[in-house]
Amino acid sequence: MFGARCLLRALRSCTSAPCPRHKPSARLSVRDALGARSTNGERVKVQGWIRSVRSQKEVLFLHVNDGSSLESLQVVADSSFDSRELAFGSSVEVQGQLVKSPSKKQNVELKAEKIEIVGNCDAKAFPLKYKERHPLEYLRQYPHLRCRTNALGSILRIRSEATAAIHSFFKDSGFVHIHTPIITSNDCEGAGELFQVEPSSKIKVPEENFFNVPAFLTVSGQLHLEVMSGAFTQVFTFGPTFRAENSQSRRHLAEFYMVEAEISFVESLQDLMQVMEGLFKTATMMVLSNCTEDVELCHKFIAPGQKDRLEHMLKNNFLIISYTEAVEILKQASQNFTFTPEVAAVDLLVPGVGELFGGSLREERYHFLEQQLARSGLTEAYQWYLDLRRFGSVPHGGFGMGFERYLQCILGIDNIKDVIPFPRFTHSCVL
Amino acid sequence: MFGARCLLRALRSCTSAPCPRHKPSARLSVRDALGARSTNGERVKVQGWIRSVRSQKEVLFLHVNDGSSLESLQVVADSSFDSRELAFGSSVEVQGQLVKSPSKKQNVELKAEKIEIVGNCDAKAFPLKYKERHPLEYLRQYPHLRCRTNALGSILRIRSEATAAIHSFFKDSGFVHIHTPIITSNDCEGAGELFQVEPSSKIKVPEENFFNVPAFLTVSGQLHLEVMSGAFTQVFTFGPTFRAENSQSRRHLAEFYMVEAEISFVESLQDLMQVMEGLFKTATMMVLSNCTEDVELCHKFIAPGQKDRLEHMLKNNFLIISYTEAVEILKQASQNFTFTPEVAAVDLLVPGVGELFGGSLREERYHFLEQQLARSGLTEAYQWYLDLRRFGSVPHGGFGMGFERYLQCILGIDNIKDVIPFPRFTHSCVL
Numbered sequence: 001m002f003g004a005r006c007l008l009r010a011l012r013s014c015t016s017a018p019c020p021r022h023k024p025s026a027r028l029s030v031r032d033a034l035g036a037r038s039t040n041g042e043r044v045k046v047q048g049w050i051r052s053v054r055s056q057k058e059v060l061f062l063h064v065n066d067g068s069s070l071e072s073l074q075v076v077a078d079s080s081f082d083s084r085e086l087a088f089g090s091s092v093e094v095q096g097q098l099v100k101s102p103s104k105k106q107n108v109e110l111k112a113e114k115i116e117i118v119g120n121c122d123a124k125a126f127p128l129k130y131k132e133r134h135p136l137e138y139l140r141q142y143p144h145l146r147c148r149t150n151a152l153g154s155i156l157r158i159r160s161e162a163t164a165a166i167h168s169f170f171k172d173s174g175f176v177h178i179h180t181p182i183i184t185s186n187d188c189e190g191a192g193e194l195f196q197v198e199p200s201s202k203i204k205v206p207e208e209n210f211f212n213v214p215a216f217l218t219v220s221g222q223l224h225l226e227v228m229s230g231a232f233t234q235v236f237t238f239g240p241t242f243r244a245e246n247s248q249s250r251r252h253l254a255e256f257y258m259v260e261a262e263i264s265f266v267e268s269l270q271d272l273m274q275v276m277e278g279l280f281k282t283a284t285m286m287v288l289s290n291c292t293e294d295v296e297l298c299h300k301f302i303a304p305g306q307k308d309r310l311e312h313m314l315k316n317n318f319l320i321i322s323y324t325e326a327v328e329i330l331k332q333a334s335q336n337f338t339f340t341p342e343v344a345a346v347d348l349l350v351p352g353v354g355e356l357f358g359g360s361l362r363e364e365r366y367h368f369l370e371q372q373l374a375r376s377g378l379t380e381a382y383q384w385y386l387d388l389r390r391f392g393s394v395p396h397g398g399f400g401m402g403f404e405r406y407l408q409c410i411l412g413i414d415n416i417k418d419v420i421p422f423p424r425f426t427h428s429c430v431l
Numbered sequence: 432m433f434g435a436r437c438l439l440r441a442l443r444s445c446t447s448a449p450c451p452r453h454k455p456s457a458r459l460s461v462r463d464a465l466g467a468r469s470t471n472g473e474r475v476k477v478q479g480w481i482r483s484v485r486s487q488k489e490v491l492f493l494h495v496n497d498g499s500s501l502e503s504l505q506v507v508a509d510s511s512f513d514s515r516e517l518a519f520g521s522s523v524e525v526q527g528q529l530v531k532s533p534s535k536k537q538n539v540e541l542k543a544e545k546i547e548i549v550g551n552c553d554a555k556a557f558p559l560k561y562k563e564r565h566p567l568e569y570l571r572q573y574p575h576l577r578c579r580t581n582a583l584g585s586i587l588r589i590r591s592e593a594t595a596a597i598h599s600f601f602k603d604s605g606f607v608h609i610h611t612p613i614i615t616s617n618d619c620e621g622a623g624e625l626f627q628v629e630p631s632s633k634i635k636v637p638e639e640n641f642f643n644v645p646a647f648l649t650v651s652g653q654l655h656l657e658v659m660s661g662a663f664t665q666v667f668t669f670g671p672t673f674r675a676e677n678s679q680s681r682r683h684l685a686e687f688y689m690v691e692a693e694i695s696f697v698e699s700l701q702d703l704m705q706v707m708e709g710l711f712k713t714a715t716m717m718v719l720s721n722c723t724e725d726v727e728l729c730h731k732f733i734a735p736g737q738k739d740r741l742e743h744m745l746k747n748n749f750l751i752i753s754y755t756e757a758v759e760i761l762k763q764a765s766q767n768f769t770f771t772p773e774v775a776a777v778d779l780l781v782p783g784v785g786e787l788f789g790g791s792l793r794e795e796r797y798h799f800l801e802q803q804l805a806r807s808g809l810t811e812a813y814q815w816y817l818d819l820r821r822f823g824s825v826p827h828g829g830f831g832m833g834f835e836r837y838l839q840c841i842l843g844i845d846n847i848k849d850v851i852p853f854p855r856f857t858h859s860c861v862l
Contacts, residue, residue, distance in 0.1 A: 047664070068605060091824065093696070119824035119825055120824075125822075144819065147661070147663070157663075159608075164599075167594075174462070176498065177590075177594050181686060183686050183860060194631040195628050195641075196629055198629075199625070200625040200626065200647060210675060211685075211855070212860075216631065223862070224853060227862070228587075230576075231584060232499070232588075240613045255612060257610060265458075265524070391552045392550045394550055420610065421611070424612060426642075427643045428642060431616070431654070431815060
């Protein structure tokens, strides 16, 4: 930091130094080019990666994609531009005129006047092959390249949009967003599956904890949200949570994202269920309307039938059944269960994914909590939690939604490793 | 999960079960009550915590706050409602008529017809005292209660708004949001300050790494964003980053939030600087317009003078000086520097905080990178990084902005521990 404040003081006494500004370029994203309303032959510059090359007698067709949309922009060039380097996977900069396309396949196309190869791509070494639809399992081997395929491109654009939709649902509903901590000294929850955090062995002083106490990666922001719900009434968090579970299942990760909400002055589970249903439906409708093509790709090529199932969920009220009813249904089911059926009243179960939401009203009776903590010898460590019930306590409750499971649910993606950019699980932490 | 899929199959065959819906209540947030346009004496219910009590001969005035805004709602009640339990910090539910206030201090007030004490607050034990403006240092001792003060309430609402503003700036600019991983096997950057992650000692199998390789908490999402910029052109991440630094400074935390962006096809540092300036100004303008009162509180009581400094920054173009110019200025400064001055071309320095942004163009020459990695014996571990330059490489660059420092900068908050809900630093990981 080398005396930055001194530098700033010095700077402020400078007289008007010349201030070079960058002029706006004629650069256009593929998405904007495709969405151009009028095509009066304006000259534009488009940059991206070649997705296909088709060479005819006198004309060369390229499809250029820059990740701003699933659809690529068709570039039409004189065959004199043809070159071995204009290959699948290469990066290019194309300048030319944006014109109305004579084909029905697209509205506009780019009539190339200049094509510059920015970076070559060795087709033999490149693990993604031209015109092949690689299975998702195959792509998992290449976490640094799989985002360049249609499937992962669509899934990750949807993930980005869903993130924004969830933030916007809570903001519009008056919730305050809280960054609950990742490193925590709370260890009472799920103690068997915690990751512990210590300074790297290279610098560790063995007899001393960095934080003075053992520190762990969070398994839930619930307790911290409970703190905040005592001030802001409605709060939410959306961040990473961790489980040191030895699981290779298609629904579990060691690092995954949770959307958690906590609400004060709730009167019943109905209050929570209303927010859960609102969150699911509002966010999903936003994703469907903002990522139509991307969602269609998933529903068409990855999970046929998912579209109908999703529409059914969105159109109908969520089915609410009591604990007693659920147990009755389970008893009548023809299958045997490994575990004794026990259904929490505010779990939300969805087809294909299972438990998507879990929520509950929190214990607010001071003396009951005090006894429970005393029994576990945790009174001192959790005095702060008791304090919340001691000073202006309110009935409150909340829920958590697994974000990756949410994406699996709306898109019909079978394996959770395909809806997160860099999956972490037992025996695997690549990149 | 106990056979959730079976349950679902069973559920789907249910005939129309009764589906209880919760009726919308007349509940109003304090913010909405204060913003009510017309006050035709409608009956409403407001819930929150008592911030002040004033008892006159025949009338009782309460101020009730629910965290939805800095301002509290004035409740006017008959003195028959007076009770020892209606005290500072208690939680209450008030029902009554929303009416125009005769006082100029507020537009509306709530004429109480029913007041219910939800939770008492023992004034003697409660660390927050009525009518006292506690110093921020004092409040740091009570991370579970400090959010109930005006100061922390405002700061955390602003933090929530700033988070939304940053997401919205990038979304509107066409960036794709990426959740870069928290746990990573990359250890080449800042190796001396890494936190290592291992399953808690209770479950650890000593001779084996959970992930097969040593795993660390991320210090930056840059490398992962570089992967994604090869598909989406413009990407950003906004998440926690970590340093196992033994620092007690007012500008450092062990766990803090970073906003990072990576952009492909950049032509010069100017491209990056333009986005940096746009991000700072757009997000700040949004915060100022959406959190006017909260920002005013900080500028009035915590950092007088900060308002003018901020307005100056927003109105003027950021001053851009070359490395050579900066060194010249430093030479002329009257103070001695602990370190030799060395100014990176795209660091953004701001008054009071110092380095707010750091950015650079990335090395894209394959053979140069290959040599560097070979020299460090890292070729195999970073083959994936070389791959990015091997298959359709593009010039790219990016930057990172420390989110807590950003908040310190716009609000004039001296200590970084006061702009994050639960600060983590050497010797401290409370809650």
